[in-house]
Amino acid sequence: MSPETKPDFLISPEGLRVDGRRPDELRPVELKVGVLKQADGSASIRQGKTYIIAGVYGPRELHPRHLALNDRAYLRVVYRMATFSVPDRKRPAPSRREKEISMVIANALSPALFLEEFPRAVVDVFIQVIQADGGTRCASINAASLALADAGIPMRSLVPSVAVGKADGVLVVDLGDEEDKYGQGDVPMAILPPTEEITLLQQDGFFTRDELLEAMQMGINSCKYLHELQKEALKKAYVKKTPDGEEGDDDEDEFDDDLETDLGETDMMEDE
Amino acid sequence: MGDFSSQTISHIDREFIAELLGKGERLDGRAFNEYRDIQIEANVVPAKAEGSALVQLGDTSVVAGVKVLVGEPYPDSPDEGVIMVTAEMSPIASPLFELGPPKEDAIELARIVDRGVRESQMVDAKGLCIEEGKKVYMVFADVYPLEYDGNLIDASSIAVNVALLTTKFPEMKLEEKELVATGEIKSLPVTNIAVEHTVVKIGKHLILDPVLKEEFVQDCRLTMAIDEKDNFTALQKGGGTGAMSLGLIEEAMNMALDAGKIIREKIDESVKAIK
Numbered sequence: 001m002s003p004e005t006k007p008d009f010l011i012s013p014e015g016l017r018v019d020g021r022r023p024d025e026l027r028p029v030e031l032k033v034g035v036l037k038q039a040d041g042s043a044s045i046r047q048g049k050t051y052i053i054a055g056v057y058g059p060r061e062l063h064p065r066h067l068a069l070n071d072r073a074y075l076r077v078v079y080r081m082a083t084f085s086v087p088d089r090k091r092p093a094p095s096r097r098e099k100e101i102s103m104v105i106a107n108a109l110s111p112a113l114f115l116e117e118f119p120r121a122v123v124d125v126f127i128q129v130i131q132a133d134g135g136t137r138c139a140s141i142n143a144a145s146l147a148l149a150d151a152g153i154p155m156r157s158l159v160p161s162v163a164v165g166k167a168d169g170v171l172v173v174d175l176g177d178e179e180d181k182y183g184q185g186d187v188p189m190a191i192l193p194p195t196e197e198i199t200l201l202q203q204d205g206f207f208t209r210d211e212l213l214e215a216m217q218m219g220i221n222s223c224k225y226l227h228e229l230q231k232e233a234l235k236k237a238y239v240k241k242t243p244d245g246e247e248g249d250d251d252e253d254e255f256d257d258d259l260e261t262d263l264g265e266t267d268m269m270e271d272e
Numbered sequence: 273m274g275d276f277s278s279q280t281i282s283h284i285d286r287e288f289i290a291e292l293l294g295k296g297e298r299l300d301g302r303a304f305n306e307y308r309d310i311q312i313e314a315n316v317v318p319a320k321a322e323g324s325a326l327v328q329l330g331d332t333s334v335v336a337g338v339k340v341l342v343g344e345p346y347p348d349s350p351d352e353g354v355i356m357v358t359a360e361m362s363p364i365a366s367p368l369f370e371l372g373p374p375k376e377d378a379i380e381l382a383r384i385v386d387r388g389v390r391e392s393q394m395v396d397a398k399g400l401c402i403e404e405g406k407k408v409y410m411v412f413a414d415v416y417p418l419e420y421d422g423n424l425i426d427a428s429s430i431a432v433n434v435a436l437l438t439t440k441f442p443e444m445k446l447e448e449k450e451l452v453a454t455g456e457i458k459s460l461p462v463t464n465i466a467v468e469h470t471v472v473k474i475g476k477h478l479i480l481d482p483v484l485k486e487e488f489v490q491d492c493r494l495t496m497a498i499d500e501k502d503n504f505t506a507l508q509k510g511g512g513t514g515a516m517s518l519g520l521i522e523e524a525m526n527m528a529l530d531a532g533k534i535i536r537e538k539i540d541e542s543v544k545a546i547k
């Protein structure tokens with residue numbers, strides 16, 4: 001049901017997109033850490049109308065055992081869409097698309113993880129798409145990497161992700177549903193922010209060499225912005241509140257260090 | 273955090289729970305006939321689902337969504353629409369749930385919640401007919417648990433009820449064999465509301481709305497669907513091999529009848545809140 005029609009134009013004469021965004025503007029993003037009590041780590045993301053919850057379990061014993069890896073943990077990602085997350089009811093059984101996306105998400109996340117710390121174990125990442133409105137694999141990576149951090153899995157970095165695409169010939173970031181369906185291409189990507197290395201890269205549609213290079217640079221810029229949002233969301237979940245509601249200090253966070261006088265403890269700590 | 277890595281509980285916990293019950297107390301301080309705190313939010317999937325609800329029952333939470341499609345009726349009921357409830361135990365919700373095809377417990381959950389809706393004739397199937405023998409509405413309500421701390425059945429039943437009650441979908445008609453939207457937005461033809469209430473037996477005690485630890489030590493559970501007129505429309509005894517006397521069953525029925533009034537009020541409030 002919920003019939004969807006093709007808009008007359010994807011880029012307006014003023015250079016704005018269907019939903020009024022500039023070409024390099026993301027949809028509103030809301031990230032929350034620690035949304036599920038049973039999971040070892042969890043996070044949710046709302047990006048435009050897309051709504052996804054990620055839960056992490058582990059490292060824990062792997063079943064079935066024959067999947068175990070002797071030198072590192074097995075990162076098992078399961079990306080699932082709710083039947084009601086899309087315009088037509090999705091069949092409940094896992095589709096080929098869901099299986100492929102699960103795999104590319106695992107490939108995007110694993111370079112950031114110290115999986116070699118947990119040989120023969122499994123780290124389970126369960127991703128549930130509640131409402132899909134374009135860019136679900138990228139939003140899933142954004143939420144999943146926060147859930148992994150929340151679970152305390154040792155990581156080199158968070159992994160931000162965004163899709164760059166082409167609508168009416170203009171390169172645009174963070175494709176909405178219409179741009180995804182009626183645009184001329186789509187480049188989902190994810191990066192490791194410290195090195196700007198790319199861990200997820202897919203493409204479909206039509207791009208020239210120069211367009212593709214420009215698209216990837218736009219993607220890297222947007223990923224860096226998303227990385228800031230991810231760090232904010234983590235801090236928000238982990239800064240302890242004092243009883244009078246003010247943010248108290250916490251020995252784990254370094255971001256309010258500038259408020260304190262350094263009495264030399266940091267050096268002493270390093271010596272140990 | 274996951275407290276349990278397998279479906280076991282220590283003797284200490286088992287005896288502690290039994291001892292508490294003997295004193296008339298429960299792990300979380302509730303009375304035997306009391307539900308945990310319930311939060312209901314309707315319309316959480318506004319852009320894609322025709323109806324939806326997120327229900328938090330203590331630390332158990334589920335999301336339910338409704339899709340309304342058009343399809344062909346079954347040959348034996350040409351003037352009736354189709355309504356179907358499914359549920360799965362997604363492993364995101366608990367360290368106890370495993371990946372893979374649905375197992376007995378997941379199938380039981382889906383079937384119990386489905387019977388609660390179907391047997392109460394909550395939605396008038398004849399009101400879902402577009403053209404007899406040709407096209408009818410097919411209503412799918414699907415439940416996804418997000419956090420499991422006991423009593424998924426009642427949480428799912430509440431979520432499905434709220435999702436169905438808040439469902440809005442475009443009316444369709446057949447015009448020269450083509451399906452066209454009339455432009456009207458319809459609600460489902462709801463004629464009754466039945467909510468499920470689960471009481472578990474531990475020793476000689478009965479408690480409503482068990483948490484996970486209480487489920488671990490239960491002898492059995494009794495789930496009862498009760499409608500607006502206090503009729504019982506579906507029963508299911510499950511969750512173990514324990515037996516129940518007629519006296520205990522009567523007591524459980526009374527607990528469910530009392531709780532039903534409170535839960536139905538909460539459902540009404542959440543439905544009104546989005547109107």
